[in-house]
Amino acid sequence: MKLFSAAILALVATDKASAFAPSQGHLSQRTTLSMSAAPEEDRRSFVTKSAATTAGVALSTLATSTAIPLPASAAATKQWAPVKVPFEDTVYDVDFDSPTHGYIVGARGSFAETNDGGETWEPRSFSNLDAEEEITYRFQVVSFKDGEGWVLGKPTLLLHTKDNGKSWERIPLSPKLPGEPTGILAKGPNQAEMITSSGAVYTTENAGRNWKAQVKETIDATLNRISSSGVSGASYFTGSIVNEQRDSKGSYLAVSSRGNFFLTWEPGQEFWIPHNRGTPRRIQNMGFVRGDINNGVWMTLNGGKLLTSAPGVDLNSEEFPFIEANIKTGGYGITDVAWRNDDEVWAVGGSNTMYVSKDNGKNFVFDKSANDIPGNLYNVKFFPEFNNAGWALGSSGLLLKYVGEKA
Numbered sequence: 276m277k278l279f280s281a282a283i284l285a286l287v288a289t290d291k292a293s294a295f296a297p298s299q300g301h302l303s304q305r306t307t308l309s310m311s312a313a314p315e316e317d318r319r320s321f322v323t324k325s326a327a328t329t330a331g332v333a334l335s336t337l338a339t340s341t342a343i344p345l346p347a348s349a350a351a352t353k354q355w356a357p358v359k360v361p362f363e364d365t366v367y368d369v370d371f372d373s374p375t376h377g378y379i380v381g382a383r384g385s386f387a388e389t390n391d392g393g394e395t396w397e398p399r400s401f402s403n404l405d406a407e408e409e410i411t412y413r414f415q416v417v418s419f420k421d422g423e424g425w426v427l428g429k430p431t432l433l434l435h436t437k438d439n440g441k442s443w444e445r446i447p448l449s450p451k452l453p454g455e456p457t458g459i460l461a462k463g464p465n466q467a468e469m470i471t472s473s474g475a476v477y478t479t480e481n482a483g484r485n486w487k488a489q490v491k492e493t494i495d496a497t498l499n500r501i502s503s504s505g506v507s508g509a510s511y512f513t514g515s516i517v518n519e520q521r522d523s524k525g526s527y528l529a530v531s532s533r534g535n536f537f538l539t540w541e542p543g544q545e546f547w548i549p550h551n552r553g554t555p556r557r558i559q560n561m562g563f564v565r566g567d568i569n570n571g572v573w574m575t576l577n578g579g580k581l582l583t584s585a586p587g588v589d590l591n592s593e594e595f596p597f598i599e600a601n602i603k604t605g606g607y608g609i610t611d612v613a614w615r616n617d618d619e620v621w622a623v624g625g626s627n628t629m630y631v632s633k634d635n636g637k638n639f640v641f642d643k644s645a646n647d648i649p650g651n652l653y654n655v656k657f658f659p660e661f662n663n664a665g666w667a668l669g670s671s672g673l674l675l676k677y678v679g680e681k682a
Contacts, residue, residue, distance in 0.1 A: 352631055355644035355667060355675040361387055361398040366668040372419035374661045380414035380426060393676055420461035427459045435483055446483035453493045458519050472515040474547050491545040498549060518560050526568040534558040539590050551594040565614045573612050579604030581622060583636050602630055602639040613655045623652035623667055644675060
């Protein structure tokens with residue numbers, strides 16, 4: 276779940292995609308970067324010492340109560356252990372391309388690599404990128420597959436490696452791109468998929484030299500062209516989407532920037548489909564049950580509410596039937612939810628709160644793993660392909676590793 280010279284993003288678009296494809300052309304410049312270990316005296320230390328670390332995600336709605344949330348059950352668990360990282364900035368994403376090798380990315384150019392399954396992390400920097408320039412970026416997404424990786428940053432920056440991160444090159448993106456790139460997924464040799472804040476989905480098969488649009492038009496164009504009076508907030512929509520999520524088969528889920536409705540898109544569809552949220556509360560985040568839209572979706576709302584839909588919902592319906600989970604958050608917002616297996620579900624949120632369910636998300640109990648650590652958790656991820664390793668990411672350099680009941 277971005278910058279540069281005015282190079283062209285070439286879109287090899289079909290007739291269906293031509294509605295929002297920038298002019299075709301070849302990329303005018305590709306800059307090769309090599310990786311090096313960060314100096315012993317971290318170049319970001321002066322920034323960390325001179326200003327408090329700030330999260331890239333607004334947290335004004337995470338806590339509506341100053342009280343520590345009450346456990347959902349007296350039997351609180353502790354199944355995560357903190358892992359030391361070489362920076363104190365917000366950690367936004369983590370990805371692995373083997374059980375031992377992976378990267379984490381974060382605010383102020385934070386970038387670190389592990390070669391021992393995440394037990395230790397070493398800072399990395401781009402030797403051909405000025406240190407003062409690098410700390411202005413917020414690296415938000417990292418994606419690896421078979422040694423080939425992509426990193427997405429803000430202001431707009433897209434980086435690509437073919438050699439497990441030993442060297443990287445900048446991929447220029449057109450200033451005419453609809454919205455800002457918000458997600459990138461490595462799909463194989465020279466292949467990737469990218470989504471923007473306007474709902475544009477693109478794929479490349481030649482390492483970013485050309486991109487092909489997969490959706491006919493942007494979300495705002497669709498909603499302002501068709502009759503959408505049945506979806507609250509969709510008519511005359513001029514905003515953007517946030518919290519874009521992709522399932523394992525290529526379907527997408529996104530929330531309007533105002534949190535008043537959500538949208539879905541499946542491969543082969545020409546347009547995004549808007550849906551009512553079915554509640555007066557603002558949507559905070561959404562995602563897929565067990566990584567597949569056919570299994571249902573989950574939704575978190577202001578005030579710490581968590582809802583899930585039944586499997587096999589009609590994606591053309593204006594409203595999904597949701598069931599509220601039994602989770603006592605004390606008013607702290609839930610920022611992310613992830614299924615570890617068919618029964619075990621984890622939720623994380625404001626004030627580093629964590630909750631676990633052992634009945635497929637119906638009932639949750641409090642987990643005290645991060646109870647004494649200040650900050651907020653933003654992301655929880657599991658890697659079934661790598662022994663189901665689990666990671667929780669948060670502010671102030673917080674990285675937690677799933678260790679199970681033995682903790």
